[in-house]
Structures are given as C-alpha cells and as structure tokens.
Amino acid sequence: MTYRIRKFAGTTVSHLVLAALSLACLIPFIWMISTSLKTKAGMWEFPPRWIPSPPLWHNYRDAFTLAPFGTYITNTLTLEVLTIAGQVISCTLIAYGFSRFRFRGRDTLFFLMLATMLIPEQVTMIPTFLFYSKLGWIDTYLPLVVPSFFGNAFYVFLMRQFLLTIPKDLDEAAKIDGANEFTILWRVLVPILRPSLTIIVVYTFTGVYNDFLSPLIYLNSPEKFTLAIGLANFVSSRSTEWNLLMAASTVILLPLLLIYYLAQKNLIGGIASLGIKG
Amino acid sequence: MANTLLSKAERREERLGFLFISPWLIGFIAFAVFPIIASLLISFMKWDIYQAPSWVGWNNFNHLFHDKLFYKSMRVTLVYSAFAIPLGLVLGLALSLLLNMNIRGINTYRTLFYLPSVISGVAIAMVWKWIFNSDYGLLNYLLSLVGIHGPKWLEDPNWILTTYIIMSLWGIGGSAIIFLGGLQNIPGHLYEAAKIDGAKVVQRFTKITLPLLTPTLFFQLLMGIIGSFQVFTSAFMMNGRSGSAGGPENEGLFYMLYLYQKAFKSFDMGYASAMAWVGGLISFILAIIVYKTQGKWVFYDADDTQGKGKTA
Numbered sequence: 406m407t408y409r410i411r412k413f414a415g416t417t418v419s420h421l422v423l424a425a426l427s428l429a430c431l432i433p434f435i436w437m438i439s440t441s442l443k444t445k446a447g448m449w450e451f452p453p454r455w456i457p458s459p460p461l462w463h464n465y466r467d468a469f470t471l472a473p474f475g476t477y478i479t480n481t482l483t484l485e486v487l488t489i490a491g492q493v494i495s496c497t498l499i500a501y502g503f504s505r506f507r508f509r510g511r512d513t514l515f516f517l518m519l520a521t522m523l524i525p526e527q528v529t530m531i532p533t534f535l536f537y538s539k540l541g542w543i544d545t546y547l548p549l550v551v552p553s554f555f556g557n558a559f560y561v562f563l564m565r566q567f568l569l570t571i572p573k574d575l576d577e578a579a580k581i582d583g584a585n586e587f588t589i590l591w592r593v594l595v596p597i598l599r600p601s602l603t604i605i606v607v608y609t610f611t612g613v614y615n616d617f618l619s620p621l622i623y624l625n626s627p628e629k630f631t632l633a634i635g636l637a638n639f640v641s642s643r644s645t646e647w648n649l650l651m652a653a654s655t656v657i658l659l660p661l662l663l664i665y666y667l668a669q670k671n672l673i674g675g676i677a678s679l680g681i682k683g
Numbered sequence: 684m685a686n687t688l689l690s691k692a693e694r695r696e697e698r699l700g701f702l703f704i705s706p707w708l709i710g711f712i713a714f715a716v717f718p719i720i721a722s723l724l725i726s727f728m729k730w731d732i733y734q735a736p737s738w739v740g741w742n743n744f745n746h747l748f749h750d751k752l753f754y755k756s757m758r759v760t761l762v763y764s765a766f767a768i769p770l771g772l773v774l775g776l777a778l779s780l781l782l783n784m785n786i787r788g789i790n791t792y793r794t795l796f797y798l799p800s801v802i803s804g805v806a807i808a809m810v811w812k813w814i815f816n817s818d819y820g821l822l823n824y825l826l827s828l829v830g831i832h833g834p835k836w837l838e839d840p841n842w843i844l845t846t847y848i849i850m851s852l853w854g855i856g857g858s859a860i861i862f863l864g865g866l867q868n869i870p871g872h873l874y875e876a877a878k879i880d881g882a883k884v885v886q887r888f889t890k891i892t893l894p895l896l897t898p899t900l901f902f903q904l905l906m907g908i909i910g911s912f913q914v915f916t917s918a919f920m921m922n923g924r925s926g927s928a929g930g931p932e933n934e935g936l937f938y939m940l941y942l943y944q945k946a947f948k949s950f951d952m953g954y955a956s957a958m959a960w961v962g963g964l965i966s967f968i969l970a971i972i973v974y975k976t977q978g979k980w981v982f983y984d985a986d987d988t989q990g991k992g993k994t995a
Contacts, residue, residue: 502703527959532721555710615804654806
C-alpha cells in the first residue's frame, strides 16, 4: 500500500470508530426522547419502536400538570442566579489577590487552597449541616447559596492561571493613570477575563443544576424543591410510568444541553488547557 | 521584626492581597478547618440532633467495625473503584489518542464525548434505570439483537456493580478531554527526533506519550479514588423503587449512600461522622499510596528526555 492509501484507510477507520462512539454517547438521549412520546402500551412493547406512532406529545403536558415543575424551575433558576453571582464575585477577587499581590505566606496559602480540593465532602457534610441547623437555616436556600460567596478552589485556580498570562504592564499603565486596585480589576482585568468567567458560570450552573445531595438534605417543603429533588419526588410517586418520567427528564435536561452547546468551546478549551503538570 | 523591613508600599500591597483573598480565608476556616475538627469530635459522640450530644468515646468506631453493612458498603465502593477507575483511564486514554488526530469534524466529536461529563443528575440516573430495565430496557433489547439474553441488571445482586461500572464508562469522554490537554502539551520535536531515530508508532507511544502523560494519569487516578467515595445520586435513584435503598442484598450500597442513611434517615450523627472519617482515611491512604509510588512511574519534566544541559 502506498502511504496515501494507508493514510486514507486510517482516517476512515478513525471516523468509523468515532462515529460509533458518538452514537453510544447520544443513544441514552434518543431512547429518553423516544420513550417520552410513547403510550403506556407502547412502553411495554418488545422489540421497542424507536419512533412511536403517533407520538404522544401530551405526555409532556401530563408530566407538568402532575407535578409543579414550573415552581421547581423558578426555584432552581433563583438558586442558579444567586450561586453564580457568589462564585463569580468571590473567585475573581480571590484569584486577583493570589496572582497580583505579594504577601507573606501567599504560596503556602495557595497550596493549602488547592489541597482543600482533596477534602472528601462526607467529612465536612455533617458538621456543616449541624451548624446550619443551629443557625435555623434548614429549609431555606441559605445553606445552598452562602458558601458560593467564599470561593471555590478549582475556579480560583483556573482564573489565577489565566490572570498570570495577562501582562502586568496593563495594570501598571492603569495605575499611572491614577486607577486603584479595584478599578484595575473591574475596568482592565475583568473584561479580559471573560473566557475564564464563562467557565465559572457554566460549571456553577451545571453544578447547581445536577446537585442532588445538598438540596435533599436541606430542603423539606415541596414548594421550595429544586428540579432535582422535584424530579426525585415525582419518580417515587410514578415509578413505572416511564413515558412521563422520560418526558420530565427531557425537559429538565434541555437547559443543560443548551448551555453546554453554547459554552462548549470555552468549557472543553478550559479543561484541556488545565495542562496538569507537577 | 520582619514587618519593619517592609516598605510602606510593600505593606500596603500585603494588606490588599489579604483583603482580596479574605473571602477564601474566611471560607477556609468556616467550611474546611472548623468542620474537619468538628467532624472528628462528633465521631466520638452520640448525637441524634433532638437530644443534647453526649461523649461516648470509641463506641461509634467499635460499632462500625462490627457492622456488616459498613463492610458491605466499603466493599461495594472499593470493587467499583477497582474496575471503574482503571477501565475509565485506559479507555479514556485510547479515546484521547483518537481525539488528538487532525481529521475533519474532530471538534464535533470532542463536544459530543465531553457531553456526558456535564450531565450527572437525577434525570440521567432515571434514563439509565430505564435503559437497564431487564424486560423492556434498551440494553437487553440491543443484546437480544445479537442473540444474547441479557441479565437482570439492577435486580440481580451479582450484576448490580457491573451495571454501575458499565454506566460509568459513558463518562470516559471527560477523562479523554483531560488526557487530550496532556497530549497537546507534549512538544512535537520529541516525536520528530524519535522518528529520525527510527522509533515505530508503538515505541513512540510507550517511550514518549505514556511517560509524559503520567502526571495527568496520576491526577485522574487521585480524583477517581476520591470520587468513588462520593457516588451518591445514581445509587440513590437507581437501587430501588423507594430511593436511598441499597438494592438487592445491598449490592448497590455505595459508601456515601450508607453514610446518608445513617446521618439523615436515622439521624445518628456520631456514627455517620465516624464513618466519614474512616472512609476519608481510607481514600486518603489510597491517595498517599498513589502519591508515594509516583516517583516510580510519574514523569514530570518533558525536557529530561533530551538529556540534561542540552539547549533546544
């Protein structure tokens, strides 16, 4: 075989493998949507039909009238806005502090911050719960929101990496023009930091959206439930109505897919650029 | 004192630095230092949140080491990690090599494979439960097409852990993207030089790619160990009808799920804290073992391969 033919064969095989794996990635979603449009009888058909005829669109309406998903959506979005604001503000300030100022113990503290990523959640969970219950915060959004205002090690790390690539001359120039540190951060750096801010926003969004354990522990009143808890509740009351469950799941996953689609470049670039080194 | 040696400007810089990082400092004390110490103290107490806590010494730990379900949950978690982590790493690495190729549509593939990593909540857990349904689920249907009569995945105690391991493989794209970052950090000239020296593809992989990816591998191994002790949502949603159950013969009783039951179903905070510490210590010891052995297999400086003192 000549080099050219071999290369062509190699590319074709790679494409086939990648396409097959892509299908494997997507098939749970296809199966979910397919089931969400089935009748009760259609669900128990074997072999299953991929395209239900006729598609039962009112499963979606049924799912939404059987459980107050509208309320869950509002609650989740409220939490999202507050948490994202907390993370964006706190992580920007902290990363700025760690990257632009010299102070004693800075590197030790930074290392300590990275080390906190290794603390298993189960160890801190119980005292934190007891602490919040002493404060009377159970069944409020405070335990879910307040911690986000104190930064997140991974996001600070990401943002500091990014800040270190921005030349200090920019700060100096602004300083000569009479800007103070807050103005420099806000006017000069934050606009440049947009890519890493996007990563923080998207990660926080998906983190809050997927989070199940914390709202499960802290929220008791159904009218305060997030989508995750609301869906879990819906599942326990309709455990075999897979068509309704899949309709609800589809609607719940949609915003996540949309956000991911919009932010994919930033996200994948951010992860890949982490470039783990010693 | 060192303080007097600093100029006025330096002292101002230091104050500002501390000011900017102060949210983290406060959070560090409130959400890390304080809970870790408190958790250790609570593990020596009996505390059901309704009554005042009382000191019970090693009681919780004694009970723990005689608790069959504790051992069960530990076994479930460790067996799961022993299979899911290495499998995920090997397949993730293989996938990253494919994703590193310069072919058309590669960005679309990357986007698709990373997708499962952003989706981990209740909704997708329910989709998996339905896929693994033994009578009408997708997986057994696909298996039946090739003449295999699929097992009763989540109902058969012998198959539950396999179900979770298979499910975890859906997420290998996330690991592949992290490996991809590592791959793209490897300087191209190393491959050029190896090619000139006549190294074959396999040699180039084992002598260049693999050694230079070990830091990435190390990082993922560490995060994988910590992560397996936190598997919760899928275990909570998929094991039984009622939620939070351990599944048939408790074969799906992941560590975090058992801890949750103890802390928030029976409100045995002391016992749950003891569990948290034992689990935390075990994952810490595993992490230390990985860390200590890294000298043997983790390779940090790319330029070492060229021999020291040589300029590029």
